[in-house]
Amino acid sequence: MQRIGVFVCWCGSNIAATVDVEAVSQALSHEAGVVFSTNYQYMCSQAGQEMIQAAIHEHRLTGVVICSCSPRMHENTFRKTCERAGINPYMVEIANIREQCSWIHKDKAVGTEKAIILGRAAIAKVLLNAPLTAGTSPVTKRALVIGGGIAGIQTALDIADAGFEVDIVEKEPTIGGKMTQIDKTFPTLDCAACILTPKMVDAAQNEKIKIYAYSQVEAVKGFVGNFTVTIRRKARYVDEEKCTGCGLCTEKCPQKKVPNAFNLGLDTRRAIYIPFAQAVPKIATIDADYCTMLKTGKCGVCSKVCTAGAIDYHQQDTLIEEHYGAIVVATGYNPIQLDQFDEFAYSHSPDVVTSLELERLMNAAGPTGGTLLRPSDKTHPHTLVFVQCVGSRCDGGEKGKPYCSKICCMYTAKHAMLIREKYPDTEVYVFYIDVRTPGKNFDEFYRRAVEEYGVHYIKGMVGKVTPQNGKLYVQAADLLGGQQLKIEADMVVLAAAIEPDKSARPLATMLTASMDTNDFFTEAHPKLRPVESPTAGIFLSGACQGPKDIPETVAQAGAAASKVIGLLVKDHLVCNPCVAESNELMCNGCSACEKVCPYGAITYIDKEFRGPNRTTLLRRIAQVNPAVCQGCGACTVACPSGAMDLKGFSNGQIMAEVDAICR
Amino acid sequence: MNDAVETVRRISGVNPLKCMKCGKCTATCPAYDEMEYHPHQFVDMVANGRLEELMGSKGIYLCLSCFACVERCPRNVKPGALVEAVRLMVIRQQEQNHLKPQEIPALLEESLPQQAITSALRKYRR
Amino acid sequence: MQVNGQFQPTIVAFCCNWCSYAGADLSGTNRLQYPANVKIIRIPCSCRLNPMFILRAFQRGADGVILCGCHPGDCHYTSGNYFARRRMTLLFNMLEFLGIERERTRVEWVSAAEGAKFAATMNDFVATITRLGENKRLEDLRCKSK
């Protein structure tokens, strides 16, 4: 017979205010199997834990029930406490009387009664608990980083620095991500390329880092420490080993009218291209949508000019399989499409641009060589209007995003300042709803834009942009001035909301990592575990988790790397002992469980059983690999003979809980 | 006055507290110059129970019901629906019709479509 | 159960560990109220819910049973909630055949971020069951205390 101890926590007043803790410990002391019951102010405190340990020794307890906060909070704490006192950690059950009782009820009598019932259910369960020992599984000491922007590069560099191998999978022909398109960075105004490209080179030259550019993750199998990932290496139609990146082909290709994605379509490039001069790896890629040779079989100019013989028109996508212990998601963001915001005339006038397009228009390597010119007539704009929050902070529906995109206030201040500095003859208006600048030296930066550079910050929104006679007539609200403004502008710059990259959603499904309604990855805990996904072994870096600027992204990338390193230094991981187990005497070998197992943890063996009269009987039975089983329990329900059960959540235990609640 | 705010909310189906005070309604309103209270102020005044002032304003008869503010509001607040609700609060009172049938003949002209008269009558009287 | 002459339904909620149990915790963290009639049993995944558990609950006097799991496509174990969905469809059909009203059983997908949805679902479910009144259909009278 078990000897159960019950410990009711007050959690200060969090529980005690709506649950009569004394009455609960009293009531539960009368339950069958309970030999000791008490309550205390903070069970999770040092003193509380010592009290539990003392009670275990004194009353020779075999099982413990803690009535406290959610098991998601302190189950592990109390398991360790009991382990130190010499009882198996899996002989502990938590009755959640805080999140699921005291915090949701106001009436003390109601709360107390419910707490007693929840306590009874936990006691009923623990009476059927059995000691469990966790197995271990080995850790593959190599990490995968998905996405090669600044987040992915930083994570990979930090992991490699600790001596582990790390692969980067990047869907574009080069790593570098959005930061390669940015001209200057706030709040220091240093050149983005100057700080990013050395990192890209570091990553390429680091012998621990392998870059799979122009590649995508195709499938993910396995679990923490043991992932098997299929990577699709898309056909570049250029042999990566042979291409020297000389760029001759990109100058000779006769197909000149390909919109240049790197410059956001503001100019054109050839069908064979290297996105930009500092691309890593610096290898040419043929754009199959535009290449005349690939489409019609006639041309072949690039092949003729290539002295290295790297062009291969017959190249196919290849699939490779790699093994990893940890996966970091760094898929980043994109500005949203602005089709639904045509009151700003984005699709009517080339002079209405997004902020990212403006970055290209101001970049020395951009389509205008760094001189700010209107896309329509290549003249110098004298009046610019910036519109903030285009598509951010919207209320539901199909239009826009409900969240603040976070980076726009600062980059708009940066743009406004740079334009006023370089072209003092311009007038710059910024229409804002709120200026949000929480960050080191951020507000000072914004104030400089207003006070030193004379940027006109106007509280209000733009309602309509009317292109007419080469001008953009901007109708806007000046809420503090109490007027409807009509500004004759030369350019309008829209701070488009940012959204997670479209590749993130299918990736999340492959990784079984959860996402929020906006397709940002959710973290394991919003405050305490910000760089881990709730799925073990999956880590989050950069804007895939939420809008972020560069300093924040780099900080998070480093944090994600440290978590990966913490995982990879381990030789073995302790497995979850709450796994399925088949009772071989009851198993009839029907394979129902095998079919529903998502992990392939169940195999069948033929085993000899003793029959009557010294005969033997060969029977096919199921066997669970405890290192692979994740403990979902799908098989337990599929099993028609009731042979399959789940340790820690057995049929008997759950039935006992049901009985206790319905009593 | 809170009851009146409730009435406006019920008639319009709009929660003025959703407004984030961006001013896009005011920026977009074609009747801005004609109104003493501009759309964003209108929303704010409803939210703060300042209905008497609104009910006495001429602007409520000058909203075009063009739905530009409704369409472009990022928070789905529908300032135009609030204007309609306040106007109804006025004209549903006795003898408060803004347009009386006997005034109509004077307004008629050869090319004026019936639609204009009917619309105005619908908008301006009980 | 009758308390002071008022019907207080007994409701068992099975919540998967990864989404819905966390969602229930979140509604607690946000102090969103729902009736105490709901008692939650934690299971690793919605696919762990053996139909036997539901039958047992009704047999022992539960008035309603609700299963909450991760949204389709978001299962921590990839496909568990799909199994659960199919199993529950069959089971609920059978229970209806036995005369247990369809409204007494429910499946809801609640993510870890949907504390508000959890509370709203439970409020609605308790209201529905209270309206339906006591469930006697499957009760084993031998289990009933006098």
Added chain:
Amino acid sequence: MTYSYFPGCTLKTRAKDLDRWGHAAMEALGIELQELPEWQCCGAVYPIARDEIALRLSSVRALATARDLGQPLVTLCSACHHVIKRVNGDMQRDETIRDRANTYLQLDKPYEGEATVLHYLEVLRDAVGFDKLKEKVVKPLTGRKIGAYYGCLLLRPSAEMAFDDPENPTILEDFLRAIGAEPVIYAQRNECCGGYVTLEKRDFAKKRVAAIEDNAAALGAEALVTACPLCMYNLRENGNGMPVYYFTELLAEALGLKEVEA
């Protein structure tokens, strides 16, 4: 194909051109528009207030008749379309309005939003097809630069009207291309003309129309088209003389049904 057709009050009087040529053109395109028996006014303006039931009833009556006839209901006037489409939406989605309207009307069979409401332009686009229309054009309006004026009622609120992109509509431009004209895309095409406020404040309507005409003219438009009699009134009476047509007039002209006016 046969459709039920709701002309509305103005199309029988002041806006006869919109109606007459609309009818003639559809006939030429092989589509019959059957006038809804005993139709009444649509209500003229959509009652935004959710507690206005009586003002919705005449639309509901028309919708119920259309349902009973089993044919989609086609409207031509922007205002009628706006009102009938949105009332239909209310009857589909708003339980309170549905119940109360049905209680008033006591129809043989309660109306629950079963009818389909289409604008004439939608029939042209989806049933006839602009490609097909192009083939049937005998007198293309080649070289004529025309600005489409949408106004408010056709497009907004887009969630309910579901007619076209509210900020960047294309249906009238596609129509103009089909009849051989050159559409002029200008930003003010979906800004209000001044509406019924013209009754009280003509100056205001004049300002609105000036903004529209200036923008269209600056981008090269020689004329405007509209689908709304009230827009037509404001553009003609309060404008600076830019020609304005109903789109059905141009359609009839392109189909060779109407002699080009001198």
